[in-house]
Amino acid sequence: MTTLGLAGSPDALAQQGATEAEAVAAQSGSSADRKAGMASVPPGKGKQEAESAARRKTRREMITVRGERGSYAATDSSMGDKRSTPFLEQTQTTNVVTHQTIVDFAPQTIEDMAKYVPGMVVGNNFGGTQDSLIKRGFGSNDDGSILRDGVRMPIGRNYQGDTTERVEVLKGPASLFYGMQEPGGVINVVTKAPDFHRFSANFGTQWSSLGGGQGHLDFTGPLGKDFAFRLIGGFRNENYWRNFGANKQVLVAPTLNWRHDRWDGALSYEFVDYHNVLDRGAVFVGNNPVSGPQKRLDEAWTASFGARHLIASHLGYRLGAHDRLRLAGGYNRDDYHDRQADPSSYNPRTGILMRRYRANSGTLRANGSVALDYIGTHELWRMKHEITAGVDYENRNQDQGAFYQSANQGGFYPSKPVYGGLAPTGRLNPASSNLQQNINNASGYLKDNIHLTKTLIASGGVRYQWFALRYGSGIPFVETTKASHTKPLPFAALVWQPFKSVSFYGDYSQSFGANLLSAGTVLQGGYKPTTGREFELGARYENHGLTADVALYHIRKKNVLQAAGLDGNGNMIQRLTGLAGSKGLEASLTGALTRHWSAILSYAWTDARTLRDTPETEGHQLIGVPKNSGSLFLTWNGALPWYKIAMRAGGGVQLVGTRAATLNNSFQVPGYGTVDAFASWTVPKLFSRQVSLQLNAVNLLNQGYIITPTGSAFRNSWGQGRSFAVATNIAF
Incomplete structure (x- = not known):
């Protein structure tokens, strides 16, 4: 089915993932902005001098923003207001994984962003095949919190390093602008935009110590005065880090942007054909796995495979110097299949693991969105x-x-382990087939940031949310849930900036949404929507390329969908707990420490518990949420004395504490620490081309650890072992 739905990312959506420089150029270069720039010139100056002042202003803004592209710090974000908002004026906590962070540390999935953002850890990712991030204690692999240029993405892997400019994370309930969300936060992957100014291209390869590798091509440039294009292609065939398997992918992503007078628009498409390892991970007896990370418990044929399509577009019109309209929309579709060697029981006395073949065939996951926004600034x-x-x-x-x-x-x-004993054949299971889940929702929303004085901002807003859900399964199909709900969602915030480099903020927000059931799960008890609310207090600092923030928050969430073990047929049981809560402290510091040294520092203390439920679970920690987590990365950059070679080198550690592995906390998985490092060298002119070489190391000490528990003694995922990658890139 074709779908339409939530869109409306930030200004980043308006430029289809434009870089910060291109976003400023697009806005500052319009006729309305030029008029605004001339109007600010004192009376008595001529037209020529006014235009010169406007050009100087535009150049100054562009230079400032372009400098941020090489930094770990982001001095603005569009997540909280659907417009670019300075760091010190933002009304909620926002963390940004910048382009330079992505270039240096080369994250492979959206889950790698947890290394650089406080209060985020990896959740149940279905054997490493689905995006799953827990934010401030809440989140799952189907919570709808992953956006691409403002378009909500389906279950699966939705991050591509070749196409990504940066990643923005809005903490706390984000339902005001982003609809049905968890109260922990929402993540927007901002993609690279075409370049209106010059033609350029680069070709890159990356070779893995595990065997195989990947490559990409990236072409961009203007098409006449009003159009610009970008075409990105990628190919991957890389061995899996355990004893067998490979991840394969083909990527094609064209984008066309358009600007004329007061109009701007974009149309982008992405196609991904994928064949990825599905690793069922570890089986636990008590607090210990029955085998180590070296040998898998699967078979060679276990995999998830299919094809994803994403179309995103926007059309914007500037009404005047201070008002604009934007119509944005998108559609994505994932045609998905998988084959599993699923562990079902283990006998500690005999050491035998029972397994069975399971497979989803012909699964369709599709989301779509359309949104019309008015964005204005008035006095x-x-x-x-x-x-x-x-x-x-x-x-x-x-x-x-x-x-x-x-x-x-x-x-x-x-x-x-001896492989080959389990064949990939099985019978159709009518009761677990034909799962259908359809959600329609519509909303209206309003937010006003009122600058009461030069140092004080009061913000208020409200969203009125409606959704209808239809759920059922089986052959023949049996509808088990049909419901619709509405709710107003208020928002309030206050920002005080007593000093040039320091601000304080507080906010109240709510979340509301449907509880979504995944394939291969059964719901125990009745269905209800989930609601949440959060109070937050924080402080920020920004000065000379260095940003820092600290936040205290308190979240309450009703009707929390939780994993509660397996039923007799091996399906994951899910049920709603009455009330869960999360409170904590988060702190981060990013950016330049000195001329040559930069840092990413994050820490989170999170107390996430079931507050009202059965006596067996009440008061226990939520699954997969560590009380303490954090990271520290340091990078040196400078010039070598030979051939004007620029060098960057850095590394750091991520630490994650002990986590509850089941709803009743019957066992825990231990904490872990991993060390990553990189070094890169860039020659500006080698045979008239810019050439770079980069070496990355992941889990340098080869720590064996469980990256995520799943609510059961089975299917707990191992974290990636040590690997090295060598990347080359040639810019034309």
Whole structure:
């Protein structure tokens, strides 16, 4: 089914993932902005001098923003207001993984962003095949919190390093602008935009110590005066880090942007054909896994595979110097299949693991969105008002298709695995097939940031949210849930900036959404939507390329969908707990320490618990949430004395504490620490081309650890072992 729904990322959406420089150029270069720039010139100056002042202003803004592209610090973000907002004036906590961070540390999935953002850890990612991030204690692999240029993405892997400019994370309930969300936060992947100014191209390869590698091509440039294009292509065939398997992918991503007078628009498409390892991970007895990370418990045929399509577009019109309209929308579709060697039971006395073949065939996951926004800035009673108002509509659809399953089969010893004993054949399971879940929602929203004085901003807003859900499964199909709900969601915040480099803020926000059930799960008990609210207090610092913030928050969430073990058929049981809560402290510091040294520092203390439920679970920690987590990365950059070679080198450690592995905390998985490092060299002119070489090391000390528990003694994911990658890039 074709779907339409939530769109409306930030200004980053308006430029389809434009870089900061291109976003400023697009806005500052319009006729309305030029008029605004001339109007600010004192009376008595001529037209020529006014235009010169406007050009100087535009150049100054562009130079400032372009400098940020090489920094770990972001001095603005569009997540909280759908417009570029300075760091010290933002009304909620926002963390940005900048372009330079992505270039240096070469993250492979969206889950790697947890290394650089406080209060985020990896959740149940279905054997390493789905994005899953827990933010401030809440989140799952189907919580709808991953956006691409403002378009909500389906389950699966939705981050591509070749196409990504930066990643923005808005903490706390984000339902005001982004609809049905978890109260922990929302993540927007901002993609690279075409270059209107010059033609350029680069070709890069990356070779892995595990075997195989990947490559990419990136072309961009103007097409006449009003158009610009970008075409990115990528190919990957890389061995998996455990004893067998490979990840394969083909990527094609064209983008066309358009600007004329007061109009701007963009149309982008991305196609990904993928075949990835599905690793069921570790089986636990008590607090210990029955085997180590070296040998898998799967078979060579286990995999997830399919094709993803994403179309995103926007059309903007500037009404005047201070008002603009934007119509944005997108559609994505994932045609998905998988094959699993699923562990079902383990006998500690005999050492035998029972497994069975399971497979989802013909699964369709599709989301779509359309949103119309008004964004204006006006002065009333000597107070500046930054107004964002709009309406949106979204449809989310999941159709599982056929589900196959074999009988349980023994004869497999995790301590000495012998593969090939389990065949990839099974019978159709009518009861678990044909899962259909469809959600429609529509909303209207309004937010006004009122600059009461030069140092004080009061912000208020409200969203009125409606959604209808239809859920059922089976052959023949049986509808088990049909419901619709509405709710107003208020927002309030206050920002005080007593000094040039320091601000304080506080906010109150709410979340509201449907509880989404994943394929291969059953719901225990009745269905209800989930609601949440958060109070937050924080402080920020920004000065000379260095940003820092600290935040205290308190979240309450009703009707929390939790994993509660396996049923007799091996399906994951999910049920709603009455009330869960999360409170904590987060702190981060990013940017330049000196001329040559930069840092990324993050820390989070998170107390996330079930507050009201059955006696067996009440008061226990939520699954997968560590009380303490943090990271420290340092980077040196400078010039070598030979051939004007620029060098960057850095590394650091991520630390994650002990986490509860089940809803009743019957066992825990231990904490871990991993060390990553990189070094890169760039020659500006080698045979008239810029050439770079980069070496990355992941988990340098080869720490064996569980990256995420799943709510069961089975299917707990191992974190990646040590690997090295050598990358080359030639810019034309």
